[in-house]
Amino acid sequence: MKTTISLSAPAQLETESLVAIVLDHSEKDHSEKDHSEKGDKNKDAKPHLRVESNDAAVQSAAAELLASGELTGKPFEINLLHKPAGLKAKRILLLSGGKAKKFAAYDLRRLAGAAVRALKSRGIRSFAFVAPSAIPADEAVRAIVEGALVGNFDADYYRSDRKDQKIDALTILTSGNTDKAALEKAAAEAQIIGESQNFTRDLVNEPSNRMTPTILAERAKKMSAEVGLKCEVYGADKIKELKMGAFWGVAQGSDEPPALIIMRYEPAGAPEKPVLGLVGKGITFDTGGISIKPADGMEKMKYDMAGGATMIGAMRAIALLKPKVKVIGIVCATENMPSGKAQKPGDVQIAMSGKSIEIINTDAEGRLVLADGLHYAKQLGCTHLVDAATLTGAVVVALGYTNAGLFANDDAIYERFNKATGKAGEKMWRLPLDDEYKENIKSGIADIVNSGGRWGGAISAAMFLKEFAEDTPWIHLDIAGTAWMEDQKPWIAKGPTGIALRSLVEFVKSYATTDKP
């Protein structure tokens, strides 16, 4: 998708379609309680709709529809007008964004995705988006480009009747005294991020017969060569030589060889420290192992490598954006299979750090591969760690499909990461890691168990990982509920989401040193 910034008046632009946002400026939220005497009247309050453009011609083209009383103004309501009077555009798509006072870049990003999905399904290949003035121009450009790219992705890759409809060209119309060069830079950066997110989604979307650990490693290598990252891939021998007993314990049951993928970004001029370590769970298929999962829904476990794919995509974006900070990406990739060679409940494995682990449930495999991934990252010199993993069903029980679970062993790194998620427009919610929860992972025979029982399962898993992050500032993202959309939404297709990539990139950028004195 080609992106252009234009300062021309929306009415003067020849395009397949203009897209403009309609916001509801009525004072009270219909859902808010009103304690004033006039409160009852508010119940029937009509939305007060205004199209977000200073262009008088755009306003008058929309005026009749907005005054008709036919619109609710609720988010994602769509109206497509043909041959709008006074505009050179062939069509204008009016897209409702909900309440004006709540409208933020987060909403704009989704609306851009919704515009793409609405137009491409109608066979339209290019359009122009009128950036709403309610949001600072550079923020708006980022949100529109990222959202449009997310909306442009479809997962139905192997359907023989796949239409592969895509938007090829997006023009963003900004008004006012804007610095065009700065906006073009914002658009180019957003393009890198959006494309990297879709790169991750492509990896996650592949079924396990087409995305083995070996293939995942090859894809990481190819990408690394393209963007100038160093990439090493180690197999079973090296994993055993490094004494990664937890990782190998999972890998030993599979005929597919495992892969330890290491991507290094070491830009010239970056300080020695910090070194950021991004560690991803790369289970290309999770049967559960000997503690086998029920058949119902097991097909979804092809996305159990989403954390790893996110780190590979994040490294791509980082290599192209070139922040001055060292970053190492590590992906522990293997299948989790039952077989005559597979580890069994009750087995004890010795992790690379020397900690002994009693395997209670072979389906708690993600924390095992990450234990060695995190320890190895520290050995390679990482001073700060972030891991991402589709780690627990329990995080889905706790937070549903809306927020990813976020854990931190350090408040400062949490604050920094939380800022990054806000900028990136991704929802994550912090869960606790109190010492009391350590009870959950006590073992009678070894240092810890790999499965802490039924209650607080996402926390037990995080407590397990904390044993390996130790004192290094560390963030753990449990993306089991957010890495895959169960249903399509106006702004995104059903399937892989690429969650966490944008936050990771913002987080890394926050450590970058600048050339300025």
Ligand code: BES
């Ligand atoms: N990959 C699963 C977690 C998962 C569940 C991811 C749903 C995506 C959607 C993980 O390896 C797993 O099986 N976790 C177990 C842990 C339990 C055995 C302690 C779980 O959550 O049931």
Ligand code: MN
């Ligand atoms: Mn599992």
Ligand code: ZN
């Ligand atoms: Zn798993």
